[in-house]
Amino acid sequence: MSLWSRFATNRAAVAGLIVLIVVIIIAILAPVMFPKGPWAMVQRPFLAPFGTDGLPLGTDTLGRDVMAGLIYGARVSLLVGLVSTVMALLIGVPLGAVAGFYGGWVDEIAMRFTEFFQTIPNFALAIVLVAILEPSLTSITISIAIVSWPPVARLVRAEVMSVTRREYVDAARLAGLSNLHILTRQVLPNTVSPIIVMASLMVATAILLESSLSFLGLGDPNIMSWGYQIGAARTVIRSAWWLSFFPGVAIVLTVLALNLIGEGLNDALNPHLTRKGKS
Amino acid sequence: MSVLSITDMSIALPSGADRPFAVKDCSYEIAKGEILCVVGESGSGKSMTANALMGLLPEGVTVAKGTAEFGGKNILKVPEIEQRALRGDRIAMIFQEPMTALNPLMRIGEQIAEVFEAHKRHTPSERKARALDLVREVGLPDPEKIIRAYPFQLSGGQRQRAMIAMSLALEPELLIADEPTTALDVTTQAQILKLILDLRERRGMAVMFITHDFGVVAEIADRVIVMRHGEIVERGTATEVLENPQHDYTKRLLEAIPTGLVPQSVAVEKAPALEVRHLKKTYYTGGGLFRPRRDVRAIDDVSLTIAKGEVLGLVGESGSGKSTLGRAVVRLVTPDAGEILVGGTDMAALSENDLRAARHKVQMVFQDPYASLNPRQRVMRALTDGPMAKGVPKDAARARARELMETVGLGADAVDRFPHEFSGGQRQRIGIARALAMDPELIIADEAVSALDVSIQAQVLDLLRDLRRQFDLSILFITHDLRVAAQLCDRIAVMQRGKLVEIGPVSDVFLNPQHEYTQKLLAAVPGGGWGKAAE
Numbered sequence: 003m004s005l006w007s008r009f010a011t012n013r014a015a016v017a018g019l020i021v022l023i024v025v026i027i028i029a030i031l032a033p034v035m036f037p038k039g040p041w042a043m044v045q046r047p048f049l050a051p052f053g054t055d056g057l058p059l060g061t062d063t064l065g066r067d068v069m070a071g072l073i074y075g076a077r078v079s080l081l082v083g084l085v086s087t088v089m090a091l092l093i094g095v096p097l098g099a100v101a102g103f104y105g106g107w108v109d110e111i112a113m114r115f116t117e118f119f120q121t122i123p124n125f126a127l128a129i130v131l132v133a134i135l136e137p138s139l140t141s142i143t144i145s146i147a148i149v150s151w152p153p154v155a156r157l158v159r160a161e162v163m164s165v166t167r168r169e170y171v172d173a174a175r176l177a178g179l180s181n182l183h184i185l186t187r188q189v190l191p192n193t194v195s196p197i198i199v200m201a202s203l204m205v206a207t208a209i210l211l212e213s214s215l216s217f218l219g220l221g222d223p224n225i226m227s228w229g230y231q232i233g234a235a236r237t238v239i240r241s242a243w244w245l246s247f248f249p250g251v252a253i254v255l256t257v258l259a260l261n262l263i264g265e266g267l268n269d270a271l272n273p274h275l276t277r278k279g280k281s
Numbered sequence: 282m283s284v285l286s287i288t289d290m291s292i293a294l295p296s297g298a299d300r301p302f303a304v305k306d307c308s309y310e311i312a313k314g315e316i317l318c319v320v321g322e323s324g325s326g327k328s329m330t331a332n333a334l335m336g337l338l339p340e341g342v343t344v345a346k347g348t349a350e351f352g353g354k355n356i357l358k359v360p361e362i363e364q365r366a367l368r369g370d371r372i373a374m375i376f377q378e379p380m381t382a383l384n385p386l387m388r389i390g391e392q393i394a395e396v397f398e399a400h401k402r403h404t405p406s407e408r409k410a411r412a413l414d415l416v417r418e419v420g421l422p423d424p425e426k427i428i429r430a431y432p433f434q435l436s437g438g439q440r441q442r443a444m445i446a447m448s449l450a451l452e453p454e455l456l457i458a459d460e461p462t463t464a465l466d467v468t469t470q471a472q473i474l475k476l477i478l479d480l481r482e483r484r485g486m487a488v489m490f491i492t493h494d495f496g497v498v499a500e501i502a503d504r505v506i507v508m509r510h511g512e513i514v515e516r517g518t519a520t521e522v523l524e525n526p527q528h529d530y531t532k533r534l535l536e537a538i539p540t541g542l543v544p545q546s547v548a549v550e551k552a553p554a555l556e557v558r559h560l561k562k563t564y565y566t567g568g569g570l571f572r573p574r575r576d577v578r579a580i581d582d583v584s585l586t587i588a589k590g591e592v593l594g595l596v597g598e599s600g601s602g603k604s605t606l607g608r609a610v611v612r613l614v615t616p617d618a619g620e621i622l623v624g625g626t627d628m629a630a631l632s633e634n635d636l637r638a639a640r641h642k643v644q645m646v647f648q649d650p651y652a653s654l655n656p657r658q659r660v661m662r663a664l665t666d667g668p669m670a671k672g673v674p675k676d677a678a679r680a681r682a683r684e685l686m687e688t689v690g691l692g693a694d695a696v697d698r699f700p701h702e703f704s705g706g707q708r709q710r711i712g713i714a715r716a717l718a719m720d721p722e723l724i725i726a727d728e729a730v731s732a733l734d735v736s737i738q739a740q741v742l743d744l745l746r747d748l749r750r751q752f753d754l755s756i757l758f759i760t761h762d763l764r765v766a767a768q769l770c771d772r773i774a775v776m777q778r779g780k781l782v783e784i785g786p787v788s789d790v791f792l793n794p795q796h797e798y799t800q801k802l803l804a805a806v807p808g809g810g811w812g813k814a815a816e
Contacts, residue, residue, distance in 0.1 A: 188658075
């Protein structure tokens with residue numbers, strides 16, 4: 003059975019994938035749908051949703067279109083989620099791979115370094131980093147990457163350790179291949195599946211982190227994001243519920259979709275975990 | 282009077298399996314006090330019947346038809362609750378893997394007592410006393426200590442004894458043993474077989490013994506059933522089946538068994554391909570604050586030579602250091618002291634970089650055909666990576682790979698396939714081709730045929746013999762199976778606890794063993810006497 007057909011048997015995962023694709027398309031088409039951008043004031047403030055033509059989700063405290071904000075926010079959330087995950091993988095995978103492959107004192111040093119980051123609470127560290135670096139899209143992405151790489155390093159280390167003990171790695175050594183060649187061509191390709199699964203879940207966590215930072219006012223002031231929308235609306239949450247409700251729904255849906263995809267990938271890439279019985 | 286009688290049993294596999302029935306229309310009986318051996322190769326459905334009796338069929342596999350009468354009832358049909366009462370109480374089972382069949386967190390005594398508890402027998406103090414009796418009965422040393430030990434403190438054979446003690450706890454009428462000695466050393470295997478024979482004598486219970494090894498069959502069976510593709514192809518008493526097989530398949534299986542001591546030792550007087558001098562390797566384990574350091578001498582001052590074109594068999598039980606020696610020769614393990622001369626180069630003294638350049642001189646064929654090929658690489662890559670690292674141009678390496686696949690009998694087109702498309706025996710052929718691709722001066726075969734079924738094993742041995750003649754190969758053939766060693770090797774070296782205790786031509790070592798340990802090993806080979814008679 004191919005990877006896709008195994009993935010497709012998990013209906014929830016397929017639903018998640020569809021939601022994610024819709025979000026991505028919307029994010030890409032944002033400038034076409036709302037050429038004026040998310041900051042333009044289009045009507046009087048506090049218009050309720052579903053009441054006015056052309057403003058399906060109403061307006062916010064300054065008379066800006068909530069729908070436009072939501073759609074531009076999708077770009078930011080996805081961008082931050084993807085870029086920070088890629089960065090975290092770029093830090094975590096090499097570090098974990100080297101630690102697991104060479105062992106000994108290399109492993110010792112790499113793991114103590116990793117633990118140093120793991121002992122500090124994620125969110126607290128992210129806040130501190132953003133505050134030091136001054137809030138901007140780049141600094142937020144970097145700080146999210148910095149707080150999320152340690153689990154990747156640990157996972158890759160464990161996987162590499164187990165793969166390195168297999169006999170085909172011994173065979174590669176006997177073939178006179180260099181360590182780098184063995185690590186990159188023989189070992190790492192066999193650790194890809196759990197990394198992919200973890201990455202899909204990390205994107206979801208990163209989106210949540212970015213929203214939380216923006217909610218606290220640590221977001222990039224020039225960028226409309228879901229977290230910023232909720233944060234800005236919290237003072238009027240009783241009189242204008244829709245201002246925080248819709249961005250909240252957007253976050254829930256996107257994160258849920260990513261989690262479902264992650265789970266589906268896990269089942270599809272590790273068929274021996276799900277296939278029951280039959281020895 | 283039969284304890285168990287199975288009539289027309291068929292076990293259906295889920296749709297999409299390689300055949301509709303795991304077991305088809307199978308009928309047999311086991312009488313009281315009888316040992317019935319069910320023999321077959323992997324995938325023949327021999328274990329499925331036992332699993333069905335115990336209600337342990339994997340998900341999706343069901344009994345399609347037939348009955349299994351035990352104690353006047355069809356046990357395939359009784360409800361789960363009754364079946365549970367039956368299990369352990371009147372039918373007991375022991376498994377192949379003594380390492381995983383015991384709960385690692387429970388003491389041996391408690392595990393045995395738990396069986397009584399599950400069936401609500403005896404008071405707690407009685408249970409303990411009974412557990413102790415059982416431990417004594419199965420011949421575990423120092424019973425008082427053993428019942429307080431955890432499984433990891435026991436050796437494989439001791440664990441299997443503990444498992445047998447557990448299965449005997451409730452005095453079952455039928456004992457199902459599913460390959461109980463496959464994971465054990467020959468000497469341990471001989472002890473366990475003797476234990477089962479003794480217990481049968483003493484308790485008069487019926488034993489259904491599932492195995493793939495005709496040597497074991499010769500040793501203990503009263504009656505034999507041979508299974509193939511889920512069907513019984515032959516049945517009869519042990520002597521009938523072993524000495525006068527009727528079905529072609531049985532004949533082929535029997536022929537495939539490495540038997541007969543064919544002394545083929547040609548005096549080899551060419552230059553040595555490998556010379557090992559005073560090799561030493563010690564492993565240190567433990568050594569914390571509260572534990573003394575333990576050192577294991579895996580290789581203890583071993584010296585040997587292999588001449589060009591010679592096959593040297595290295596035999597010994599697990600833990601004898603034979604694998605470590607093999608790995609030291611290819612320098613996957615760095616020895617503490619000594620020299621390993623391959624074509625004049627001392628492999629033990631080379632630096633990382635020089636070593637990489639010299640690697641191609643010694644190649645290895647590994648034990649596990651499923652772990653020795655990278656699942657994400659096509660066969661072509663596996664066969665060309667090494668030569669290309671050595672500096673062979675890409676086209677030449679690819680051409681050679683195709684040629685080698687032809688040589689090992691898989692066909693040149695197979696290079697574009699992935700390892701999972703091949704069976705165990707075929708993968709082992711790929712492993713051999715990979716070793717040959719480097720044009721080595723010496724090949725180390727570490728238990729290269731141990732994981733294979735007998736008929737496949739025979740084919741791979743044939744291939745090795747052919748290749749050896751064709752390329753004048755020198756092989757260090759590491760195995761625990763003396764019968765296999767006898768078939769292929771010119772000389773045999775016997776290792777025990779890191780020391781080389783005996784080395785000599787096959788015929789000498791087998792027919793006239795000098796060292797006490799070698800004699801013990803040879804005596805333990807199951808069906809040994811029968812094998813010699815067949816010669």
